[in-house]
Amino acid sequence: MDDDDAELRNPFPSPPSHYTKYAPHNLKLLALLRERVPDPSDPTVNQYEVLSDQTDVPDWPLSQLEKPRVDWILEEPDAYYDVFGDRWFVKEKIPSLAELGGNQLYPADPSVDRRPALLSVLRSLLVTYSALTSSLLDPPPALSQAEPPGWQRQVEWINVLGQNLMAAANDLRPVQARGNLELMMKRQLELRREETKTMHSKCDSMQAKLNELRSSLSLEQQDTMTSVVCLDGF
Known part of the structure; x- marks a missing residue:
């Protein structure tokens, strides 16, 4: 394995060597080139002639600073991208046992009862x-x-x-995961209903206690008023 591959597989790789090209001046030149030329990546385009009124035009194509065309990647049947030396597929697919070279004894179609x-x-x-x-x-x-x-x-x-x-x-792991998630959500819903029922029960109990206190307080006030009236009569 050469030094470049070892650097790509490093858990904390250094920035690519061409990161210095993304300078503000070069990005401004690229934006100006886009305004003057419909397709800057066209090999027939001479960026020195198009940007003859600008200074410090690099000797490498400014089209290298263009963002990658993701739509081109998605058009591929097995779309993938490379990151740090590892290949990742855009659409994750678990290969079947037959695709891995094994002797598959059950139907490959997941819609068929296995x-x-x-x-x-x-x-x-x-x-x-x-x-x-x-x-x-x-x-x-x-x-x-x-x-x-x-x-x-x-x-x-x-x-x-x-x-x-x-x-x-x-x-069957995706089906199992969906089933476990469904059971977990149902359990959470049941717990919330039980907690809500307990809160309502506590509120009803406290409301009954408050009503009882108000009633006893009203009776005490009535007894007090009666005593005052009786004393005034004497």
Whole structure:
């Protein structure tokens, strides 16, 4: 790996070597070139002639300062971009087991019900495991035997079946995430309803207590007024 690749893969890479070209003067020249020429990236355009009235015109094309055309990237069937030496696809896609070179035993179309195929894979896994435990009791094969032993074929088949189960489970992770999010939101809604119900109950209890205090206070005031009237009568 050369120094440039090592620098790109650095967790904190240095700025690209051409960052010094993005000077304010060069950007002003680029804006002026856009005004005078419809397509500055046209190789037939001579920027020295177009900007003959300007000073410090660089010897490299000013079109290098143009922003990348994102629409050109999106037009590609497998649109991607490179960042710090790593390639990232615009549309994230999880490759299927068949695309990775594996022996896929369930339907590739996610709209097709995979449960019958996965049940068959599970049954085959259990049967193969049972056969593997039985083959371990067989005598060792002869040295002249070219065919691989039974336990080796069964281990390879168990590996294929396990890959199918893991790949199918990984395909269902988005569905599982949506289901977990739905359950979490429902639980949050239930908790808020319970908290609201508790608050209303507390408010009703406090309101009843206040009404009771007002009633007792009114009775005390009436008793006081009655006592005052009786004293005035004497």
